[in-house]
Amino acid sequence: MTQYANATTQKENGTVLGGKLIREGGLVAFPTETVYGLGANGLDGEAVRRIFEAKGRPGDNPLILHVAKKNYVKRLWAHVPESARVLMDTFWPGPLTIVFNKSSLVPDEVTAGLPTVAIRMPDHKTALALIREAGVPIAAPSANTSGRPSPTSAQHVREDMDGKIDLIIDGGPCRYGLESTVLTLAGEPTILRPGAVTREMLEAAWGAIRLAPSILAPMKAGETAASPGMKYRHYAPECEVLVARGDPRAASGKICRAYDRRVLSGENAVIFATTQTQPFYRDRRCVIIGDRAEPATLCANLFARLREYSDAADVVFAEALPEEGMGLAxxxxxxxxxxxxxxx
Known part of the structure; x- marks a missing residue:
């Protein structure tokens, strides 16, 4: 049976119990500033395997270790490169995950057998309290069934994980609403997954940063996933999702034509609009998910809206954004x- 703790006002509520469960090999869902995580003892391979079982997650998809102190990375990486020190000082605690060569302390179950491990320090009081109470780094992907939209509220976690895990800590809605930026420093600095810490921010702190080709395209056959969120179809609702590229007027025109065809064929369609484009859709069914001038607002709402319309629509139409800043994420x-x- 899954237990529940409310940490929406008392930020450390549930973390003592959660830390005990983590030490004993249990699974705890907890809030962060990005999305809710599904945590286990990151130094216990058997406990980590329970994460994969609960999520139905492929075993070749690596996890992130969450720490409460920067200096703990010395135990988890083979050594700490200067670039990592600079970036940790600039962005930790926060939504930046750094990948580097792992130490022998890290189980292969965490890294999917790779020689590197991803680590971050969350910027969330409940998450940090839980890690401190556990006394170990917490391995945690998003707390959802594998492939579905990531959870940005405790209710989302309950929908997917009730009865499968030991504890859900409710910390209210997540601030950013999408997962952390993942940056590898094992080789040329490269963003593997974009997030709230943008390429522009990273380059201002350190220098030139590459983008992995798989950020905006499927991975090639046989290519190894060095980060969560790279290899498989992710974040997907039950309904179909279609994306329209182009400037706002051109994209909305494409959507209107496709929407009308689908509705005429008897399908239930919905449009994810922005404050700027909503007038273009007239009397068509649409929902405003944010402001194009502030991509962070769209990021914060995307997963929640995908979950909301997963079973309430046959097809969702959405507009593309410029692939820069948080628009890339x-x-x-x-x-x-x-x-x-x-x-x-």
Missing amino acids: YMNRLLRAAGFRTID
Whole structure:
């Protein structure tokens, strides 16, 4: 039976119990500033395997270790490169995950057998309290059934994980609403998954940063996933998702034509609009998910809206954003939710 703790006002509520469960090999869902995580003892391979079982997650998809102190990375990486020190000092605690060569302390179950491990320090009081109470780094992917939209509220976690895990700690809605940026420093610095810490922010702190080709395209056959969120279809609702590229007026025109065809054929369609484009859709069924001038607002709402309309629509139409700043993170999640299907 899954237990529940309310940490929406008392931020450390449930963390003592959660820490005990983690030490004993249990699974605890907890809030972060990005999305809810499903945590286990990151130094216990058997406990980590329970995460994969609960989520139905493929075993070749690596996890992230969450720490409460920066200096703990010395135990988890083979050594700490200067670039990592600079970036940790600049962005930790916060939504940046750093990948580097792992130490022998890290189980292969965490890294999917890779020689590197991903680590981050969350910027959330409840998450940090839980890690401190556990006394170990917490391995945690998002707390959802594998492939579905990531959970940004405790209710989302309950929908997917009730009865499968030991504890859900409710910390209210997540601040950013999408997962952390993942940056590998094992080789040329490269963003593997974009997030709230943008390429522009990273380059201002350190220097030139590459983008992995798989950010906006499927991975090639046989390519190894060095980060969560790279290899498989992710963030997908039950309904179909289609993305329209182009400037706002051109994209909305494509959506209107496709929407009308689908509705005439008897399908239940909905449009994810922005404050700027909502007037273009007139009397068509649409929901405003944010402001194009502030991509963070779309990021914060995307997963929740995909869950809301998963069973309430046959098809969701969404507009593309410019692939820069947080628009890059939005497009990474949206295209994967759509299985890279676009409207021509």
